[in-house]
Amino acid sequence: MSHIPPLDPNVAAAKGFREPGDRPKRFWKAAGVAEVEGGHAVQLDGRTPKTPAGRPLVLPTAETARRVAAEWDRQTEVIEPATMPATRLASTALDAVCLAREAVADEIAAYAGTDLICYPAEAPTSLRARQDAEWGRWRNWAAEHGIRLEPGSGIVHRTQSPEALARVKALALELDDFALTGLASLVPMYGSAILALAVLKGALSAEAAHDLSRLDEAFQESQWGIDAEAAERTAAIRAEAMEIDAWFRALGL
Template sequence: MFNISSRIVTRLCNSTYHISTRYYAAPPKRFYRKTGVVSSNGKYEITLDQRKLKTPKGLPFFVESEPLALAIATEWDAQKEVVDRSTMHLTALSSTVIDNPNNVQKSDIVNYLANYISTDAILFHSNEEKALKDLQKVEWDPVIEWFNKRYDVNIESTHGLEVPTFAPGTAMNISRYLSSYNEAALHGFMFAVDTIKSLILTCACVDRHITPAKAVLLARLEEEYQLGYWERVEWAHDVQQLDSQSRLAAGLLFVYFNSSDVFVKQKIAN
């Protein structure tokens, strides 16, 4: 696998302007009536009444995909009494791409994601509970097999905390695929992977092999299994599940809206 320093990993893990910790200050009240999108020279900006949106660094906020701009405007329009930025994943991802607060380069993200495979959540099967292990085999192994065929690799699951081993060229094949995406799309990849702790499940979603809802359930498989034996606090676990689905879906949309085929379709339509 590629070597990637702990400094870069820390930068990558904290590189998104996204609220992942609890804020104790009350969110600001909604200060605008209408949202809109304006375009100029292939760039799309978001307007709040007559004012154009800015990034946290005060830079002009713009994207190069009209569908993404419309989705971001919808995020702002969905805010009601207050502006809760913790629910505005596409806005946060776009601001991160523009401001790049930690000076992350495309190669950093590719290496981070390629290395993530060694800690991928669905590669670690239980070696203590046979029922759980059987469930993981039924639910996880087909996705792993799909990933191997799709990306021409040979990845196998492991047991307990045993670190998986990979054939030479595995990381290179994965990084070659990831490098085909632009830097903005890779930010969406990273956001999605960090949400469900699985590059394999994220790739399966990007290729539409499974749905985001299915991916979240697979990522939570052990937790859901344990809930079958212990009391379930329905509202708490449901909120966590829906939050993960929301974050994963946002990451996937960000990948799609920043991919070349979207721009090609726009040009053909024009």
């Protein structure tokens, strides 16, 4: 999504902690958490690091702060941003999503307008039957939450009602910046606002939602075999989705 930037390699930089062209170096001995006004702060040797935009790394719950602190504690000689998904979510919430909530919610609603679970394959029959059954269940779940989406077929676009999309946007805007960041990050992984909302609300695990989002790919793999590079990408996306699921739970959702 355009409003969800990747983690800046200078995340929470302190003066002098790296040389130009070098990877950021670990400059602290111990990472921890402290309760502060407005939430729970990550602490590096008793000091609160800052986001790339210079905001203190303060989280809304003790558990989210512990997850971020644990990522800092696991760093060795140099900082590897790719191994810090909770830090990325926190920084994005504090630096970007808080300033663009309406636009982020609009993008989530736009995904619902072309939601994956509304586009079952035309063939083969066995795949179509499975998608109708498994995706249909989650369209029904969405309807129970005020989101009535109509299925199409194949790649032919099916226009969804303004009311359904407005409901998705409203649900997104009910979230705080940290939960909204997680939802906005998860939606494009699945190509489905509905599956992501189901994970957010604890109705579906991130792993199960990931499997539902790739029924077509799994069918192709059963027919033609598994490509090693594709399998590696799939595993990475699955792991990232599971991190966001854990983020939701740490927020108390």
